[in-house]
Amino acid sequence: MQVKAAVARSQGQPFSIEQVELDAPREKEVLVKVLATGVCHTDLVVRDGLLPTPLPAVLGHEGAGIVEQVGAGVTKVKPGDHVVMTFNSCGTCPSCEHHDNSYCHDFFPLNFFGTRPDGVSPISQNGESVSGNFFGQSSFATHSLCNELNVVKVQDDIDLALLGPLACGIQTGAGSIMNALQVKSGSTVAVFGTGSVGLSAIMAADICAATTIIAIDMNDERLELAEELGATHTINPSKVNSTEEIMKITGYGLQYALDTTGIPAVIRGAIESLAPKGTCGILGASGPDAEISFNETHFMSGGRRLMGIVEGESNPDTFIPELIRLHQAGRFPFDKLVTFYEMDQINQAIEDSEAGKTIKPIVKMS
Known part of the structure; x- marks a missing residue:
């Protein structure tokens, strides 16, 4: 499908809003319509070439949205569910088996290499590969492919656009x-x-x-x-x-x-x-x-x-809902940290964050 995405094309340069092609979900993958994504320092480190995600790339790893489609074998979520997308993990190594997913033995390749585990990116443009699957999502886009392991179902009685940063920075x-x-x-x-x-x-x-x-x-x-x-x-x-x-x-x-x-x-x-x-x-x-x-x-x-x-040594499936409950009880007012921007303002959001004007930018992908 054709989706709109913010693409990092060269080191240290602004993102450009472009049309790219996103694959259909494979087995155990989930297609999410992204409502909003938090901007994290890690996105900027990758943009600046300090980590080995190849450019051009679609970054973004604090996404929140609504499930549109699921691949074969997905049982954790269904179309219509509200979800937050967090870091990726393999689910089978000794760390993951003990629910220490943030110390997954394959954490670095799964989150930073810009491809699925088979080495192929789910994002392309005019037949050319664009690095995707960043943190198992690449959510600086109107739609995102994530994995069953790194999607967290959340309740639908809270502003979903607010919740993305719980996936990384605030969770950490x-x-x-x-x-x-x-x-x-x-x-x-x-x-x-x-x-x-x-x-x-x-x-x-x-x-x-x-x-x-x-x-x-x-x-x-x-x-x-x-x-x-x-x-x-x-x-x-x-x-x-x-x-x-x-x-x-x-x-x-x-x-x-x-x-x-x-x-x-x-x-x-x-x-x-x-x-x-x-x-x-x-x-x-x-x-x-x-x-x-x-x-x-x-x-x-x-x-x-x-x-x-x-990642705060968190089990996202339990910790993100816990943070939401604390927020609703008035004990964790993380909404005081955020400022919302529209998708075409993503470079302004980054500039304000780097200048210290904004604590936690959230970019709405509508």
Whole structure:
């Protein structure tokens, strides 16, 4: 079928709105009419050539829409169901068998290679292949092909266009606190970086009843929003030393630190801020060859821990509906993070996001 898509044609350049051809669903695939898709930092990293998805490509991996057609053998959803499309996984490796799908042994090829597992893209244009199947969806388009494993059925009494970011960025922030770090009631938490991921983590720490929740960022407006969403303290590291301030606030350091920046120097500061037996989670890296250095004696002698986290260690089939329930109960107001754009405004959405004017852009594909 012919669909309209935002195509990334060359590194660092704006997306172009074009007509492309999308295959019919194969066995275990689901055709979704996309209502809206969140714009994530990972889309921009791929656009800029820092990850190996070949260009031209249709990106987008926080899609929400309505099922139009299902392939043979699909039982999880049916036409008319409201769905969110999340990251892809194989479903059969040891990680997937233990419901640790975000650590699927084939996570990288399934989400970043731009093809189905057989090496063929489901998207083409005038007979030429265009990289598709990005995160098992390529949802910067009016229609998307996803897989039964990475589609999540959601209830139909909530604005579907709002839900896409739950599939990646917001799931990552909240899940890192609730699933990976398993923050305890009465604990001390600091979140380094207050973009959509960091602010989602702050809301989750509040849900977990952490007593001290510290937001660290150089953007004072973001810090004000962090306080509104649950932060008990804020630190602007351009004005004060973050580690010293954390020690003043906590007296002994953090039980949990979460870095959302991927910046090695910030991660080092987060580790230095840990109390004995404290844990620091990291969600990204500043580049494929980035390295972290820290004081071995300080780290070892205090029994401190460092863990990488992917997609919030979430089981999307259960965690995304849980976040929706928390939102409806008024406990997870992630709608305060989003700004909507029309499809032909996708480059403006990206520009506003990179400039810090918008926290979480959502592009409507109508």
